[in-house]
Amino acid sequence: MTARPILTAAEMRAAEERAIAGGTPVELLMERAGFGVAEAAWRFAGPLKTLVLCGPGNNGGDGYVAARYLAQRGMDVRVAALGEPKAGAAAAARAAWAGPVVSIDEARPAPILVDALFGTGLSRGLNNALAARLASLAEAARIRVAVDLPSGVETDTGALLTGVPRFDLTVTFATLKPAHLLQPSAALCGRIVTVDIGIEAQAPLTVIGRPALRPPSPQDHKYTRGLVAVIGGAMPGASELAALGAAHAGAGYVLLLEAEPRFGQPHAIVRRVAADLAKALADQRIGALVVGPGLGRDADAGKALQAAIESGRALVIDGDALHLLGPRRLTAPAILTPHEGEFRALFPDVKHASKVERARAAAARSGAVIVYKGADTVVAAPDRRAALAGEASVWLSTAGTGDVLAGAIGAMLARGLAPFEAAQAGVWLHGEAARRAGKAFLADDLARHLSDCL
Ligand SMILES: NC(=O)C1=CN([C@@H]2O[C@H](COP(=O)(O)OP(=O)(O)OC[C@H]3O[C@@H](n4cnc5c(N)ncnc54)[C@H](OP(=O)(O)O)[C@@H]3O)[C@@H](O)[C@H]2O)[C@@H](O)CC1
Ligand SMILES: [K+]
Incomplete structure (x- = not known):
C-alpha cells in the first residue's frame, strides 16, 4: 500500500497550479471542493438549517459553492461574509450564489455552522472580534463543519493563531495537511473527510499506515x-x-x-x-x-x-x-x-x-x-x-x-x-x-x- 501524502500549504498551492496548468480550471477545482463540502455536510448532519461563513479568499469561494449545492438540496441556507471576494474563482462563486449575503455581525446562529472563513491562506490570527463571533456562532450550533481547516489553525504547524472552536467535521481537499494530524489543531478537527477534486498529491511527508508484516514462514526460526x-x-x-x-x-x-x-x-x-x-x-x-x-x-x-x-x-x-x-x-x-x-x-x-x-x-x-x-x-x-x-x-x-x-x-x-x-x-x-x-x-x-x- 502506498503511503498517504500530507501536503503543506505551499505544496498544495503548487499541486493546484500543476492541475490548472494541466487543463483543469480553478473554477472547476472550487466547484468540486464546494460540492464535496455540501455532500459531506448533508450526509453528516442531515437537512438542518445552515449558516455558511465565507471569507474573502478561495476558502470563502468553497463556502459559496457549498451553500448553492445545499440550497439545491432544499435546505434552508444563509450566508454571512467577511467582505466581498475581490476577484477570480471566489468572486465567480459569490456571483453564482443567488441568495442574500449578510455581514458576519448580522449573522443569526443556525443548527449547522459551516466555517469557510480561512483555509490554507490564513496569514495571521483572526482579529479578536471575529474570533469571538466565530466562537459564539459555533457555540450556538449543533454541528460545526470546517472547510479545509478550522479557521485560525496554521496549516503547516497545527498551531492555533487565535482561539479556535471544536469542530465535528472537517472537509479537506485532495489529501491531508499537517494541521489535521499535528496538535493542538488535530483535536479540534473532528472527523476528517477528504474530497477528491482531481489534484495529484505527492509529498515527502506521509501518514503512518498499517505495515505490511509477513507472518513467519515454515522456514523461519x-x-x-x-x-x-x-x-x-x-x-x-x-x-x-x-x-x-x-x-x-x-x-x-x-x-x-x-x-x-x-x-x-x-x-x-x-x-x-x-x-x-x-x-x-x-x-x-x-x-x-x-x-x-x-x-x-x-x-x-x-x-x-x-x-x-x-x-x-x-x-x-x-x-x-x-x-x-x-x-x-x-x-x-x-x-x-x-x-x-x-x-x-x-x-x-x-x-x-x-x-x-x-x-x-x-x-x-x-x-x-x-x-x-x-x-x-x-x-x-x-x-x-x-x-x-x-x-x-x-x-x-x-x-x-x-x-x-x-x-x-x-x-x-x-x-x-x-x-x-x-x-x-x-x-x-x-x-x-x-x-x-x-x-x-x-x-x-x-x-x-x-x-x-x-
Ligand atoms: N489549493 C487548491 O488546490 C484549492 C484550494 N481551495 C480552497 O482555497 C483555500 C485557500 O485559498 P486562499 O489561498 O485564497 O486562502 P484563504 O484561506 O481563503 O484565505 C486568504 C484570504 O484571507 C485573508 N486573510 C488571511 N488571514 C486572515 C486573517 N487572519 N484575517 C483576515 N483576513 C485574512 C487573505 O488576505 P491577506 O492575507 O492577503 O490580507 C486572503 O484574502 C483552501 O483552503 C481551500 O479551501 C479550493 O477552492 C480548491 C482548490
Ligand atoms: K475554514
Whole structure:
C-alpha cells in the first residue's frame, strides 16, 4: 500500500497550479471542493438549517459553492461574509450564489455552522472580534463543519493563531495537511473527510499506515524472526516492559542483559548477567539492541550506552539513554525515541515552529531516525523523509508505554526492516494496540495487545 501524502500549504498551492496548468480550471477545482463540502455536510448532519461563513479568499469561494449545492438540496441556507471576494474563482462563486449575503455581525446562529472563513491562506490570527463571533456562532450550533481547516489553525504547524472552536467535521481537499494530524489543531478537527477534486498529491511527508508484516514462514526460526537484546539497568521494570514489547511484537528471541541475576516472568524472555557487556554485544545474531528504558543516568549507565554504541548493532535509544547521549552523530543504524522533554534536552537549539521540521532537523543532526513522541508522533529520517501518526489513544499517557514502544520498534528492526520503516511500524502497532487495550490499561496489557495487531 502506498503511503498517504500530507501536503503543506505551499505544496498544495503548487499541486493546484500543476492541475490548472494541466487543463483543469480553478473554477472547476472550487466547484468540486464546494460540492464535496455540501455532500459531506448533508450526509453528516442531515437537512438542518445552515449558516455558511465565507471569507474573502478561495476558502470563502468553497463556502459559496457549498451553500448553492445545499440550497439545491432544499435546505434552508444563509450566508454571512467577511467582505466581498475581490476577484477570480471566489468572486465567480459569490456571483453564482443567488441568495442574500449578510455581514458576519448580522449573522443569526443556525443548527449547522459551516466555517469557510480561512483555509490554507490564513496569514495571521483572526482579529479578536471575529474570533469571538466565530466562537459564539459555533457555540450556538449543533454541528460545526470546517472547510479545509478550522479557521485560525496554521496549516503547516497545527498551531492555533487565535482561539479556535471544536469542530465535528472537517472537509479537506485532495489529501491531508499537517494541521489535521499535528496538535493542538488535530483535536479540534473532528472527523476528517477528504474530497477528491482531481489534484495529484505527492509529498515527502506521509501518514503512518498499517505495515505490511509477513507472518513467519515454515522456514523461519527464532533467529530469522529476530533477536532483540535489551540492556537492563537501575529500574528493571522498564527494561522488562521493553522486552515484553519486543516479544509481543513478534521477535523470535528476546534477551535481557542485566547487571545482576534476577528471576522474572515470562520465562520466554532470556535473562543473562552480562559482566562484560561488550563481549555479550559482539553476538552477531543480535538484530536490534534496545538501550535506555530503566537504564539510570549514573556512570554505569553511561558505560552501558557507550558499549551499545560501540557494538555497531542497530540501536533503539530511549529514555535515560537519551539524556546520556549528548550531541553526537551516530554511524550505525539508530532510532531515537524522545518525548517532548527528552527532545528539548537533547536538541536544545532545534526550535522550528513545526514539530515535523524539528524532527527532521534532529534526524539530520544525529544521523538517526527520530521518533518524536506525543499525541502527534512524528517519525523523521536524516534524508528528510517524515511520517505522522494518526490520532493516538489519550490513554497512552501512562507509565511504561514508551518502554513498550521501544521494544516494539526493536522487534521491527530485528526482523529486518530499515530504521525509518521499523520506527513507523512500531509506532503503528503501538497505536493500534492502545486502541484495542481500551481505557486505563497498564503498559503490560498494552504489550500483550501488540500480538493482536501483527
Ligand atoms: N489549493 C487548491 O488546490 C484549492 C484550494 N481551495 C480552497 O482555497 C483555500 C485557500 O485559498 P486562499 O489561498 O485564497 O486562502 P484563504 O484561506 O481563503 O484565505 C486568504 C484570504 O484571507 C485573508 N486573510 C488571511 N488571514 C486572515 C486573517 N487572519 N484575517 C483576515 N483576513 C485574512 C487573505 O488576505 P491577506 O492575507 O492577503 O490580507 C486572503 O484574502 C483552501 O483552503 C481551500 O479551501 C479550493 O477552492 C480548491 C482548490
Ligand atoms: K475554514
